[in-house]
Amino acid sequence: EVQLVESGGGLVKPGGSLGLSCAASGFTFSPYTMHWVRQAPGKGLEWVSSISSSSSYIYYGDSVKGRFTISRDNAKNSLYLQMNSLRAEDTAVYYCARQTEAFDIWGQGTMVTVSS
Amino acid sequence: SYELAQPLSVSVALGQTARITCGGSNIGYHNVHWYQQKPGQAPVLVIYRDTKRPSGIPERFSGSNSGNTATLTISRAQAGDEADYYCQMWDSTTVVFGGGTKLTVL
Numbered sequence: 305e306v307q308l309v310e311s312g313g314g315l316v317k318p319g320g321s322l323g324l325s326c327a328a329s330g331f332t333f334s335p336y337t338m339h340w341v342r343q344a345p346g347k348g349l350e351w352v353s354s355i356s357s358s359s360s361y362i363y364y365g366d367s368v369k370g371r372f373t374i375s376r377d378n379a380k381n382s383l384y385l386q387m388n389s390l391r392a393e394d395t396a397v398y399y400c401a402r403q404t405e406a407f408d409i410w411g412q413g414t415m416v417t418v419s420s
Numbered sequence: 421s422y423e424l425a426q427p428l429s430v431s432v433a434l435g436q437t438a439r440i441t442c443g444g445s446n447i448g449y450h451n452v453h454w455y456q457q458k459p460g461q462a463p464v465l466v467i468y469r470d471t472k473r474p475s476g477i478p479e480r481f482s483g484s485n486s487g488n489t490a491t492l493t494i495s496r497a498q499a500g501d502e503a504d505y506y507c508q509m510w511d512s513t514t515v516v517f518g519g520g521t522k523l524t525v526l
Contacts, residue, residue, distance in 0.1 A: 406508065
C-alpha cells in the first residue's frame with residue numbers, strides 16, 4: 305500500500321524546537337518532490353516547504369523561512385522538517401505530501417502545539 | 421503573491437449539482453488542482469490539471485478552468501460529498517491554496 309506516515313508532533317513551548325519525520329512506503333520515494341503542508345485548527349491548508357528528489361531545490365513559505373529546515377534521506381525513504389523558534393501561530397496539523405502533477409498522496413498528519 | 425479566492429460555503433440539494441469556484445487573475449493560464457477534505461481526515465486529490473480525475477474518483481466530479489475562474493462541479497451530489505474543498509496551483513516555485521469551501525448537502 306502506498307502511504308506516508310508522519311511522526312514527531314507534540315507540545316512545545318514558544319521559542320522551542322521540534323523535528324518531524326515522514327516515512328514513505330509502498331512506492332519508490334527517491335524520484336519524487338516532497339512537501340510539507342500544515343493546517344491550523346479550524347483553518348485552511350497552508351503550504352510550508354518543498355524539496356526536490358535530490359535535495360537540489362528547496363523552497364519555503366514566507367511564514368517559516370529562516371526558522372524551518374526541510375531535508376530528506378532517500379536511502380531511508382524519509383522526509384524531515386526541523387522547526388526552530390516556534391511560535392503560537394505554528395500550531396497546526398502538519399502533513400507530508402507527494403508531488404506528481406498535484407499532491408496525490410498525503411499522510412495522516414501529525415499535530416504540533418506551541419503553547420506555554 | 422498570487423491569491424485564490426473561494427466562497428466560504430456552498431449548499432446543494434441531495435441529487436443536484438454543486439459548483440465550487442476558485443478565482444484568480446488569469447487563472448485559466450495555470451493548472452488548477454482540487455482536494456476534498458472530510459473532518460479529521462487528510463485531503464484527497466479529486467481533480468488535477470483542471471479536468472483530470474485520479475483513479476477511484478467518481479465521474480460525478482469534474483473540473484473546468486477559463487479566464488479568471490476555475491470550477492469544481494459535483495453532479496448528483498450525495499451526503500458523502502459533504503466536505504471542505506480546496507483549489508491549488510503553483511505560483512512559480514511556491515504553492516498556493518484557496519481558502520477552502522465548505523460544501524453542505526441538504
